[in-house]
Amino acid sequence: MSTKIRELLADPLDLPLKEPFKIATGIKDAAWNVLIRVVLEDGTVGFGEVSPSPYTTGDTQGTVLAVMEQLRPSVVGQDIRHWRRLLNDTRKAVRNQVGAHSGLEIAVLDAFGKARGISLAEMFGGVRQSVETDMTLSLGTPEKAGEDARKFVGEGFRKLKIKVGLDVETDADRIVAVRDNAPDVEISLDANQGFSPKDAVELVARANARGARIGMFEQPVRRDDFEGMRFVREHCPLPVAADETVFTPEDALRVAREGAADMINIKVAKCGILGALEIISIARVANIGLMIGGMMESKIGLAASVHLACGFGCFHHHDLDTVYLLKPFECEGGFRQEGPHFSVEGITAGTGVKYDPT
Ligand SMILES: [Mg+2]
Missing domain, CATH: 3.20.20.120 (Enolase-like C-terminal domain)
Known part of the structure; x- marks a missing residue:
């Protein structure tokens, strides 16, 4: 079983809400999220997601997609067994932009857990x-x-x-x-x-x-x-x-x-x-x-x-x-x-x- 990362994919994931949701900082009727997939050489897929909140975190769907593009070279070809080293490096490759990092971290850990047969819990x-x-x-x-x-x-x-x-x-x-x-x-x-x-x-x-x-x-x-x-x-x-x-x-x-x-x-x-x-x-x-x-x-x-x-x-x-x-x-x-x-x-x-x- 190869634990090397073959691909990093990031795609828009637009999800409608049941009804508009209003809070003190604004109203929302859909979630413009990003689906992230980390694919290993053996075909194992780790799934992550970012739900950008422009007012709260400063992320948008567009910024998350752009950051993932920037992070791809630091991710592809890396071995999932060294997940913390990989994620320390990606945090350094692009500062802040925590929305994108959060989605990547979820996907990497999901892939690790799937490759090693252990749940995240x-x-x-x-x-x-x-x-x-x-x-x-x-x-x-x-x-x-x-x-x-x-x-x-x-x-x-x-x-x-x-x-x-x-x-x-x-x-x-x-x-x-x-x-x-x-x-x-x-x-x-x-x-x-x-x-x-x-x-x-x-x-x-x-x-x-x-x-x-x-x-x-x-x-x-x-x-x-x-x-x-x-x-x-x-x-x-x-x-x-x-x-x-x-x-x-x-x-x-x-x-x-x-x-x-x-x-x-x-x-x-x-x-x-x-x-x-x-x-x-x-x-x-x-x-x-x-x-x-x-x-x-x-x-x-x-x-x-x-x-x-x-x-x-x-x-x-x-x-x-x-x-x-x-x-x-x-x-x-x-x-x-x-x-x-x-x-x-x-x-x-x-x-x-x-x-x-x-
Ligand atoms: Mg709150």
């Missing part, structure tokens, strides 16, 4: 076989939030994440509508940097005064406002999570030093697999909690996050619902979905993803 430690994801409610009216909450609870979800960040009064009404329609769910909030520190605190106070019992608040303020993050943390009776604030291990270290968050949201699309491994270590030694999220990946890319989460078993909150926001998408392997439960049981090689784009 086992490679990462095999702590758990399954995780439970939340479901995210897009920005909208209080009525729509209440309706969505009822629908998702009917589908088995026990954790709902409400997008907020435009207007304190409407957001408080939306949170209360969710609580009224789903009295037993765990509620978390995500403002995607939309609030001032004072407005963020005000929203939590108003919603909790009306019985909302919010469990966690993600990225209430601007990504670079470390002091604002700490202000919200100190004035709200709940954990504050840093999402857009943390892209790199250096960002995670700064959050730890400045006490800017109780939790860090790791997304493979923000930091790649290599970055995720380092951020996990930093957070654990700094006694900071961990959650894991996604951009708008299909099962192809999301599988890596599910395997990472199962393998480490260290995440307190799983926000991996992107497969439910996209229109149903045919792809073999990856993980098994049963409502909010994602299981890697039975996956014996890589992420197990098999997909034919033709």
